[in-house]
Amino acid sequence: MSDAARENVDIVAPAAKRRQFFLNGGHILLGLGGVMLAIVILTALFAPLIAPYDASATSPESLAPPSAAHWLGTDSIGRDVLSRMIVGGRTTLLITFSAVFLALVAGLILGLLSGYLGGLVDEIIMRALDIVFAFPVFLLALTVVAAIGPTIPNLILTIAIVYTPAMARVVRAPVLSVKQWDHVEAARSVGMSETRIVLRHVLPMVASPILVNTSLTLAQTIFTITALSFLGLGPPPPDPNWGGMVSESRQFMELAPMTVVGPAAAIVFATLTFIVLANGLRETLDVGN
Amino acid sequence: MTSATTPPLLEVEDLSVVFPARRGGAPVAAIDGVSFDIAPGQTLGLVGQSGSGKTTTGRAVLRLQAIHRGSVKLLGRDLTRMSRSELRGMRRHMQFVLQNPYSSLHPRMTIAQILAEPLRVHKSAPENRTRERVEELLTLVNMDPATMHRYPNAFSGGQRQRIAIARALAVNPDFVVCDEPVSALDVQTQAQIVALLQSLQEKLGVSYLFIAHDLAIVREVAHKVAVMFRGRIIEMGAAGQVYDAPAHPYTQMLLDAVPVPDPALQRERLRRAQPERHFPDDETARGPCAFGEDHALSGTSRWHRVTAEHGVSCRFWPENSPLPAHDRAMET
Numbered sequence: 287m288s289d290a291a292r293e294n295v296d297i298v299a300p301a302a303k304r305r306q307f308f309l310n311g312g313h314i315l316l317g318l319g320g321v322m323l324a325i326v327i328l329t330a331l332f333a334p335l336i337a338p339y340d341a342s343a344t345s346p347e348s349l350a351p352p353s354a355a356h357w358l359g360t361d362s363i364g365r366d367v368l369s370r371m372i373v374g375g376r377t378t379l380l381i382t383f384s385a386v387f388l389a390l391v392a393g394l395i396l397g398l399l400s401g402y403l404g405g406l407v408d409e410i411i412m413r414a415l416d417i418v419f420a421f422p423v424f425l426l427a428l429t430v431v432a433a434i435g436p437t438i439p440n441l442i443l444t445i446a447i448v449y450t451p452a453m454a455r456v457v458r459a460p461v462l463s464v465k466q467w468d469h470v471e472a473a474r475s476v477g478m479s480e481t482r483i484v485l486r487h488v489l490p491m492v493a494s495p496i497l498v499n500t501s502l503t504l505a506q507t508i509f510t511i512t513a514l515s516f517l518g519l520g521p522p523p524p525d526p527n528w529g530g531m532v533s534e535s536r537q538f539m540e541l542a543p544m545t546v547v548g549p550a551a552a553i554v555f556a557t558l559t560f561i562v563l564a565n566g567l568r569e570t571l572d573v574g575n
Numbered sequence: 576m577t578s579a580t581t582p583p584l585l586e587v588e589d590l591s592v593v594f595p596a597r598r599g600g601a602p603v604a605a606i607d608g609v610s611f612d613i614a615p616g617q618t619l620g621l622v623g624q625s626g627s628g629k630t631t632t633g634r635a636v637l638r639l640q641a642i643h644r645g646s647v648k649l650l651g652r653d654l655t656r657m658s659r660s661e662l663r664g665m666r667r668h669m670q671f672v673l674q675n676p677y678s679s680l681h682p683r684m685t686i687a688q689i690l691a692e693p694l695r696v697h698k699s700a701p702e703n704r705t706r707e708r709v710e711e712l713l714t715l716v717n718m719d720p721a722t723m724h725r726y727p728n729a730f731s732g733g734q735r736q737r738i739a740i741a742r743a744l745a746v747n748p749d750f751v752v753c754d755e756p757v758s759a760l761d762v763q764t765q766a767q768i769v770a771l772l773q774s775l776q777e778k779l780g781v782s783y784l785f786i787a788h789d790l791a792i793v794r795e796v797a798h799k800v801a802v803m804f805r806g807r808i809i810e811m812g813a814a815g816q817v818y819d820a821p822a823h824p825y826t827q828m829l830l831d832a833v834p835v836p837d838p839a840l841q842r843e844r845l846r847r848a849q850p851e852r853h854f855p856d857d858e859t860a861r862g863p864c865a866f867g868e869d870h871a872l873s874g875t876s877r878w879h880r881v882t883a884e885h886g887v888s889c890r891f892w893p894e895n896s897p898l899p900a901h902d903r904a905m906e907t
Contacts, residue, residue, distance in 0.1 A: 468678035475637055476693045476742070477666030486692075490683050 312569025319563030326559050330375045337369035341526050349542040358548045361531075362538055371548045374526035375556070381441050381521070382507045388446035389453050390500055394489075396450070397457025402465050402484050412458070415451035423448050427510055431519045438521050445510060449503050456499040460492040467491070494571035501564035505557045512553050528553050582651065583612035584782050585636070585750055590645035592628075592635050605631045606806040609645070613750070613799075616776065618783040620797030620814065622790055622829065628806040629786045630674075633752040636784065637671055638662055649750060667697040670743035674755040676735035680727040686713070686738055687723040693745040712741040715778075716771060733764035737771065744775065752784045757792060769796055790833050794818055799884075802826045812885030822879075822887040 329336060338357075345364035352359045358367035400411040418426070430444040464470065465488055473487045514520050515529025523530065528549040535545035590609045596602045606628040613619045621629050634640035636647050638654050647654045649669055654662060670693075673679040680689055690709045694700045700708040710720035716737040727735055736756060743751050753772065757765040769792055775781065787793050793800060794814055801811040802825065810823040821827045835841050880886045 468673050468675060469681045471639060472671065472673055472679045472739070472742070473681075473692070475639055475666065475671035476696060476746075477663045478692070478696050479663065482696075486684075487681055490681075 312566055314566075315562055316566030316570055319559060319566045322555070322559035323563060326375070326379065326556050329372055330379045333373045333376050337366075337372045339366035339369040341365065341370045341373035342524050349538055349545070351542065352544055358544045359542050361535055361542070361545050367531075367545050367548045370526040370531060371528070371552050374528050374531055374549065375552060377438070377521050377525055377527040378508065378511055378515075378529070379556070381438060381445065381511050382504060384442045385445035385511075386449065386500060386504050386507055388442065389449040389503065390496075392446065392450045393453025393457055394496070397454040398461060398484055398489065400454065401458035401461030402480075402488060404462075408458075411454070415454055418447065419451040419455075423506075424510060424513065427514060428517070428519065431514060436514070436519045436522060441511065441514070441521065445507055448510075449507065453496075453499065453503065456495055457492065460495055461488055464488050464491045494567075497571065498564050498568045501560050501567060505560035505564065508553065508557050508560070581614060584615045584617075584650065585613040585784075586646075586648040587611050587636060588646050588648075590632070590635055590647065591643045592631050592640055593643040604643075604806055606635065606803075609803075609806075609808055611799075611801055611808065611811060613782045613784060615749070615782055616780040617798045618776065618785050618796050620793035620800040621784060621786045621803060622788060622793050622800060623803030624788065624829075627803040629788075629803055630754050631806075632803070633671075633754045633784060633786050637666075637669055637752055639671070664697075667693075667699065667746040668748055669750045669752070670746070670748040672736075672739050672743050672751060672753045672756045675759045676732055676739050677759070679739050680735055682727055685724050685726055686730075689727070689738065690723070690742055690745055693742060697746045699746045708745070712745055713738075715744065715775070716741045731764075732760050733767060736760060736764075736768055740768075740771065740775070744779065744781070747779070748781060750782045750784070752786070754786045755788070756785075758787065758789065765792065772796060790818075790829060802829065807888065809888040810886070812881070816882065816885040820881075820885075822881050822885070 343365065345360065345366075347360055348362050348364040350356055350360040350364075356366050356368065358371065361367055361370070396411050396415065400408045427444050427448050430447070431441060434440050434444070470483060470487050473483045478486075511520065512527075512529030512532070515527050516533045518530075518533065520529050521527050531549040532546055532553075535542070535549075539546045588610045591607050592605045594603045594605050609628075609632055611619060621632060623629050631640060635642050638647070638657075642655060645655070649665065652665065654665060657665065684692075687706070687709050690712055691705045694705050694708055695702075709723055713720045713723060718734060718737055718741070722729070727738070730738065736759075740756070756772070757768050760768060772783065772785075773796060776783065783796070785793060785796050797814045799812065800814045800817045801808045802817065802823065803809070804825050810817060810821065810826045817826060818830065821830055831844075835844065878886050878888065
């Protein structure tokens, strides 16, 4: 190689060296969401250590008002509301995370197959999902749980099925356009296998909307699972869960309002966590503008 | 010059691509009956206006585009009859440099990863030599190997195109389709990339199908030139012949459209009214030709050889030439 040719080497553009990070609304939301998520997860993980009392232990003082001993009072059979609230998050979050994880995996597989392969495969997958999609989410979940029984695995499976179509659609839509991008064509012309193209060249490009949608689905799932519990189709007693606590206590709401307000606040906090997180992700990843 | 002893590297015969009908419309024949050969170490320049089917031809040759009819033979093997996995294996012999270097590189992969990918796919370098080969490739395209851990956004258009060329050359291909490799770059960078492609051809003996609309650049790089119009090759020959003695009026028109580097002369040329040119819309590979003769019926060939290496789409071109006394026309 001649020296003259060597001189053609351009120096890396200086603009690229200045990597800028402006602290905008998105970053603040993302930070707030992260802190809230940490609170939710840590509380659930270490629930038995944090909770001041055994969540199932009864005591003679029923429907006690908030006091130094029982910060949120006690319920109708004298159980500590705060302890039940802390421990109750475990079941709710376990179901929520497992169900959304399953929906995400199923949605990714179906959405990538459908969007990338197109044609008949796309038709079959999307029409099948349309059937599930046609039912209102809550009605479908209610019917399925009522039919197969409210155990924890059943609840996880039901909610996963109910949210899979929406997830698959969110995956499929950007794949349809990304698969025609130049770098995907370049990968194909290099001779890469289709699986490798999908995983290495298509999936990273569509990750942002999927991440945002996953966070939103988590928020919806918490709502769905607590609503099912409220209607008596949640995880079976005696393990506490937020929806069930609201349901059990609502007849004593006038006597001991904290028995309802406590778990309700927990539901709101957890739901809000994922909504804040989703909005933060959306702003920082620049999705859907 | 293709001598009879060296078989062509790439043989394309009667290649046609039809895009399916949009709702309420007829199917569109994007390219129709295209045939050409490329000898080892040679460049065929493919020129024509936008929409004439240049890029589609390039993609169809690489089998990135479904073809309707015809055959593509690379190294004597017919690509149109291969299974998907066989074709993937053949891709180590043929590579692609896309037009836009800003979109043809994966934005979230480093240069090293981008260049290592073809090596891994075709196992053309052992795992422990990958890094060495990546450095070698970057040096080959006059880039600093130290930049290999940066992402594409750290590079200018010209540098990105060098990286794209390095990626194409990673597996030592015999044949590269360059689809307008310089049209997205500024003029000075264009010259650098063209010079790079030429020096790589000398060094590695690779053949190019060089697609471009810039006639001056094609003249610079191509040994043979094919002119496309509405999905057909209407004139093909050695670069000098096509440029200096165009036989088809469409080629003449394209050449006339190139500005001359003399302001006074160029002004004069612009002032002169351009002669009205009509090119028959319905000139297809089948059916009657521009002059109303159905060559298939009359048994004559439509491809007319002006000289041994220079052909034109119909034997009646150039317009004024008398009908050839003895039919020198040959089967396309």
